[in-house]
Amino acid sequence: MDLTGKRVFLTGGNRGLGRAIMEALLSEGARVYFCSLQAEKGKSLEAELQDRHGSSSVFFRQCDVSDADQLKKTFDDAVSKLGWVDICINNAGIMDERKMEDTIAVNAVAQIRGSQLALDHMRRDRGGRGGVIINVVSETGFKPVYWVPVYTASKHAVLGFTTSWAKNPRMSEMGVRWRCVCVGSVDTDMIHPTEEGQMVDQSTFVIPFALLIEMSEYVAAFLKMLRDQAHDDVIFEIQNGTGGRFRKRQIVDSDGVSNPVTVD
Numbered sequence: 001m002d003l004t005g006k007r008v009f010l011t012g013g014n015r016g017l018g019r020a021i022m023e024a025l026l027s028e029g030a031r032v033y034f035c036s037l038q039a040e041k042g043k044s045l046e047a048e049l050q051d052r053h054g055s056s057s058v059f060f061r062q063c064d065v066s067d068a069d070q071l072k073k074t075f076d077d078a079v080s081k082l083g084w085v086d087i088c089i090n091n092a093g094i095m096d097e098r099k100m101e102d103t104i105a106v107n108a109v110a111q112i113r114g115s116q117l118a119l120d121h122m123r124r125d126r127g128g129r130g131g132v133i134i135n136v137v138s139e140t141g142f143k144p145v146y147w148v149p150v151y152t153a154s155k156h157a158v159l160g161f162t163t164s165w166a167k168n169p170r171m172s173e174m175g176v177r178w179r180c181v182c183v184g185s186v187d188t189d190m191i192h193p194t195e196e197g198q199m200v201d202q203s204t205f206v207i208p209f210a211l212l213i214e215m216s217e218y219v220a221a222f223l224k225m226l227r228d229q230a231h232d233d234v235i236f237e238i239q240n241g242t243g244g245r246f247r248k249r250q251i252v253d254s255d256g257v258s259n260p261v262t263v264d
């Protein structure tokens, strides 16, 4: 897929993975509408990026994605500013085991709702132009991670939702492709818990520096996935040093061995 001129809706774009993907897409000639919780940071980033890429290339709106009404208004505003949306990236997420409801609301419900808004808008069988819906999941979407069980549950939910929609036999008629980005750890604010309790057994948590994925590798793999329209697979796994690859759904055996399996 040529990304030039593509119209992108992205949640959680003011920092971390979302910001890196947004800047890469703008450099490829795409136009991006992004939202995040923090209004001031978002506004100043919008101004900075408009200076660099042009005033009609990037738009920001403050939005709490866990609020259904705000998310709908924000998506509708994106359609009105961009004309339409070709690529929807549900990226916003949090990791805090003390906040179970918030974690499920932001990581699972909001990504599911964002996907549904995008699907309704994109469906060719209902007058849309087709498109791609990308949910930024995590490797925790298909494997257990004992430090963050609630976070892991939220990511499993999105993987189940996304792979299920992708199996709809009428999807080619709808003209929509689905992707789950299942990435290991990238060095963003998220992986540095600052308060006791954000993780279970935090005292045993050691950042796995050897496994960390460089932001540049994440971005390159993400763009590779976006350009590749040939694959039917939904899960795109990014581990360090692999450059990213499509795979079937995985299970992890009790002995820790991870096996690719086909679910159909």
Ligand SMILES: NC(=O)C1=CN([C@@H]2O[C@H](COP(=O)(O)OP(=O)(O)OC[C@H]3O[C@@H](n4cnc5c(N)ncnc54)[C@H](O)[C@@H]3O)[C@@H](O)[C@H]2O)C=CC1
Pocket (backbone or CB within 6 Å): 011, 012, 013, 014, 015, 016, 017, 018, 035, 036, 037, 038, 063, 064, 065, 066, 091, 092, 093, 094, 106, 136, 137, 138, 139, 182, 183, 184, 185, 186, 187, 188, 189, 190, 191
């Ligand atoms: N950093 C990592 O190692 C990994 C991150 N991920 C996922 O990638 C996504 C982005 O994570 P990072 O960039 O690392 O985290 P981050 O903490 O740097 O950025 C999170 C973004 O989500 C936004 N956000 C959070 N709650 C929101 C809400 N209620 N409404 C609107 N926006 C909200 C924040 O404003 C921020 O822009 C998350 O879904 C995360 O679970 C997945 C695997 C690994």
Ligand SMILES: CCCCCC(=O)/C=C/C=C\C/C=C\C/C=C\CCCC(=O)O
Pocket (backbone or CB within 6 Å): 095, 137, 138, 139, 140, 145, 147, 148, 183, 184, 185, 186, 190, 191, 192, 208, 211
């Ligand atoms: C393999 C899990 C990657 C989880 C990435 C993620 O979504 C958020 C990470 C935030 C902090 C780090 C949390 C958990 C553990 C990190 C590495 C575990 C490596 C062990 C393994 O089972 O592979």
